Amino acid sequence: MTFVPVSSKLDIAMKNRVAEFRSTKGLTQAQLAAAMNVSRQTINSIETERYTPSLPLAIALARYFERPVEEVFDDNPGRDEHG
Amino acid sequence: MTTLGETNMVRRLAVPITAVLLGAAAWAAQALGGDFLGGAVSFAILAAYGILVLVLSSRSDVGRVLAGDPPDERYRAIDMRALAAVGLVLILYVIGGFLWEQAHGRSGAPFTLMGAVAGLTYLGFVIYGRLGG
Numbered sequence: 642m643t644f645v646p647v648s649s650k651l652d653i654a655m656k657n658r659v660a661e662f663r664s665t666k667g668l669t670q671a672q673l674a675a676a677m678n679v680s681r682q683t684i685n686s687i688e689t690e691r692y693t694p695s696l697p698l699a700i701a702l703a704r705y706f707e708r709p710v711e712e713v714f715d716d717n718p719g720r721d722e723h724g
Numbered sequence: 725m726t727t728l729g730e731t732n733m734v735r736r737l738a739v740p741i742t743a744v745l746l747g748a749a750a751w752a753a754q755a756l757g758g759d760f761l762g763g764a765v766s767f768a769i770l771a772a773y774g775i776l777v778l779v780l781s782s783r784s785d786v787g788r789v790l791a792g793d794p795p796d797e798r799y800r801a802i803d804m805r806a807l808a809a810v811g812l813v814l815i816l817y818v819i820g821g822f823l824w825e826q827a828h829g830r831s832g833a834p835f836t837l838m839g840a841v842a843g844l845t846y847l848g849f850v851i852y853g854r855l856g857g
Binding site for chain 2: 680686698
């Protein structure tokens, strides 16, 4: 896997699959928000990629979905993952 | 529904109490300056703001931000950005005021001192942040 530094594009919202994994678990945004101890609007903002969560929240979400964090969040969805 | 713990309640009371205390201080200052009634109006405005913030804080997330108790990290970031915007507007006001005063042949006071305080405060916090990680 190629290392791609992201320090120069920290302001860019990351792509994520939070909505997909939440739906798979059959949860509403409000239920996921309660589990993460954040507001429903924050979950909505993450899902619509208007807000990039902090590292602790990103890890908490990944653990909650029982997925690696880079499977839930992707800073560069267009790149070749096997490159 | 959010449970209102004791710590959150204290946090949410901080801004309303500060507003009331500030109102009382404004009243006292204006009374000392000979404007007792004007001071009472200042107190009423600030106390009303404190009560409004307290009521809003139990009804909305934005109310909690105004009360100094943002509900999560995103609202904390919003709060920080709003504070940064306030700082930017104040700096622009100070620079504008300084230029206005200079253009009228005056020293630039009090904007010169305000600008110096703002600049040194910013510098101090950058160094503090750098040292503190």
